[in-house]
Amino acid sequence: MNKFQKVELSPDELANVKNPNVAWVQKWLNVHAGTNLVVDGVWGVMSRSTFLLAFANKNAPAISETELLQIAQELGDSNTRRIRAVAQVESNLGKSGVAAAKRAARQRRSQRK
Numbered sequence: 001m002n003k004f005q006k007v008e009l010s011p012d013e014l015a016n017v018k019n020p021n022v023a024w025v026q027k028w029l030n031v032h033a034g035t036n037l038v039v040d041g042v043w044g045v046m047s048r049s050t051f052l053l054a055f056a057n058k059n060a061p062a063i064s065e066t067e068l069l070q071i072a073q074e075l076g077d078s079n080t081r082r083i084r085a086v087a088q089v090e091s092n093l094g095k096s097g098v099a100a101a102k103r104a105a106r107q108r109r110s111q112r113k
Contacts, residue, residue, distance in 0.1 A: 007031050009039070017041030029054055081108070 007028045009020060017023035023041035030037055033054040037047060072080040085108065 005031060013039055019043070022047065025051065081111070 007024065009017070009023055009027060013023060013027070014020055017039065018041035020041060022043045023039050026037045026039045026041070026047055029035045029047075029050055030039070033050070035050045035054070037050055068080055068083055072078070072083050075083070077083065
């Protein structure tokens with residue numbers, strides 16, 4: 001049994017959208033993620049941020065030091081600073097992604113001095 005309701009655009013909706021694929025995603029988010037996007041087929045800031053929030057794993061643990069080193073080595077990076085910055089932004093540290101990104105940028109600037 002499929003737990004998701006099938007989402008289809010009506011003929012009226014299709015007639016008034018710029019991109020039917022984008023409109024379908026917007027309608028899907030409205031139905032399944034409880035959002036209130038305008039179904040206009042325009043992939044703007046609201047569509048993008050809503051999409052990312054709908055699929056973000058808010059309970060993902062922060063990456064461990066061992067995992068960080070392993071990832072850096074697999075990517076051929078001898079310095080883990082870049083990966084650490086990404087991990088800091090994407091992990092759930094109880095802070096918003098924006099705050100983590102600002103903190104990482106400040107740390108990078110201070111390390112350059």
